Amino acid sequence: MLLKKGDTGLAVTRLQTALAKLGLYVYRVDGDFGKKTEDALKAYQQKLGVKPDGILGDYVASKLGLLSAVLATQSTNIKPVIVLTAGHSLVDPGACNGKFTEAGIVREVRNGVTTILNSRGYKVINDGTGNDNQALSKAAAMVKQGKIAIEFHLNAAVSKAATGVEALAQSKDKAICQKLCSALADVLDIPVRGSAGGWKDEGSGQHSKLAYVSAGGIILELFFISNDAELQKYFERKDHVFMAIADVLTEA
Ligand SMILES: [Zn+2]
Missing domain, CATH: 3.40.630.40 (Zn-dependent exopeptidases)
Structure with missing residues (x-):
């Protein structure tokens, strides 16, 4: 799992930007993974034919052109466990x-x-x-x-x-x-x-x-x-x- 609802930071910004390019995310790119980002990601997962759980994993990230290793280093400000x-x-x-x-x-x-x-x-x-x-x-x-x-x-x-x-x-x-x-x-x-x-x-x-x-x-x-x-x-x-x-x- 790379990103999910509640995460924030540059990695989320990149996810939102990628979803926006596909016309799936039509809101402000703010680096805050909320309901709208989740819904856009679910829509994309559905298109790919994978389980639409709204959680970004390696496969979907690669399909979006986002490198997992890079995303991981940019997942700043993720809420503490x-x-x-x-x-x-x-x-x-x-x-x-x-x-x-x-x-x-x-x-x-x-x-x-x-x-x-x-x-x-x-x-x-x-x-x-x-x-x-x-x-x-x-x-x-x-x-x-x-x-x-x-x-x-x-x-x-x-x-x-x-x-x-x-x-x-x-x-x-x-x-x-x-x-x-x-x-x-x-x-x-x-x-x-x-x-x-x-x-x-x-x-x-x-x-x-x-x-x-x-x-x-x-x-x-x-x-x-x-x-x-x-x-x-x-x-x-x-x-x-x-x-x-x-x-x-x-x-x-
Ligand atoms: Zn006690």
Whole structure:
């Protein structure tokens, strides 16, 4: 695969120009692979008798006179791949509050944010789809496949009053952790924990989670599942929670 919807840059400009010469693309050549470019490419694929999926591969590129090797070097500004994984697993529910489990909620968050990012043209790698949730070792191995990797967790404490959002990561991700915490604090109306805008360095936190952080990922502790009021606010506002996280990642 060379180019697809969501890609931008000189390579897209060349694709649009080639499709324009054929009269299939009659819009502004802007280097932004959107719906119109996709439709034009599909029309050309149909003409060639190949599957009209709107994704530019080697064969169609060569038919358009575009050299794959050159295109690859010109595919600048392609949106970063994002890794989103859910904490715990099918056999490890994590923290619980009544019938609600951490694993169940973070799976829902993973899926919700992924849907939004996909709709914005981002490629997202997950540790399973739907109700699947692969083990931490699998999730940690995915970290390096993305520019950003986040594993969702919920905090829990014996005290029902414990509250807030925090993120555990290496210092390279301090700024994005702070943005994520700030956005979630706004949506859920909860405090940002600690004295560094919610960011905690990799030396702190629960030992069992560190494999993910050591690999370069972010552990995002969205809120306290043990805090009834926070849990309730999550259920009322979860669509906004997904959107807030997606917005931070889209800006990153
Ligand atoms: Zn957890």
